[in-house]
Amino acid sequence: MVREQYERLVKQPIAQNEEGFDVKNIARILVVDDHAMIRQGLVALIEPQKDMVVVEEADSGKSACQKARRLLPDVVVMDISMEEGTGIQATEQIKRECPQVKVVIFTIHEDRGYLQELFQVGASGYILKSSPAEEVLTAIRSTLKGGTYVDPRLRDSLLDLLRRPAQEAAPRVAALSEREQMVLKQVARGYVSKEIAAQL
16 A cells, blocks of 8 residues: 555544545555665555555664654564664564564575574564565565464575574574474474464
């Protein structure tokens, strides 16, 4: 949804308006990337969707944290490599200050070290910039439903990491509780949140 349309609907006295939209069901998205073209691409992808709207953009980790505190978006879609605070640092701060806000990492990095660290600090999704547009929307919607999303191309890597003996695993992964490791294993196998809950 276009931001101006959303803002107009919010100002109406009733949630259900003549255009058939319920603003309570529209997810508010904060887009964060230090490249304007990437931000514009994400905005262009999200705007046609009736169930979400980009309420603001940010170009650094520092700006992302400030705007997340002020706006309390439903989801922050964020890059990793940025100036004035990385996506890892920003994710950790946002989850500490605004725990209800979901963070989906949108990156070129396929390094499983980034993957494990970002889930440890609270990210709900991790998707590669080379993914099809529909996959990006799926990642956002999955986190909105309380799920965890990992790019399909990284699931085998994550599963391999979790299969390694604890003494060989990276410190952050080894520090996860047994339940947290079980959830990550199910995510790596492609299960959705409802299926994971049923098995725990």
